Amino acid sequence: MDAPADLLRLCAVTDLDEDEPLRVDAGGTAYAVFQLGADYHVTEDLCSHGPGSLSEGFLVGCEVVCPFHQGRFDIRTGQPTHPPCEVAIRVWEAVVREGEIFIAAGSPKGA
């Protein structure tokens, strides 16, 4: 399907696995897309603490563990939950339409 004008397509639902976050480069930004049960969550891929790629991390409950220094963020809110991470990461609301995952580009949650 064509992406609605106000939405940025990231991937198909079938591209995701609950055990394996997916990195998606779209519109000049690197995103990490997560499946958490029946829900989908989108964060920026770059850790706010350093060079860690959150899509290369793994989930513990609703938290992603950064592979670089094992800091953590809540993928629903972007808030840091475990040191050394102290600064929130941006998160976007995942919009699912016809098996595809979109975000409202440039509009992080709470922004």
Ligand code: FES
């Ligand atoms: S780069 Fe992610 S915890 Fe340090």
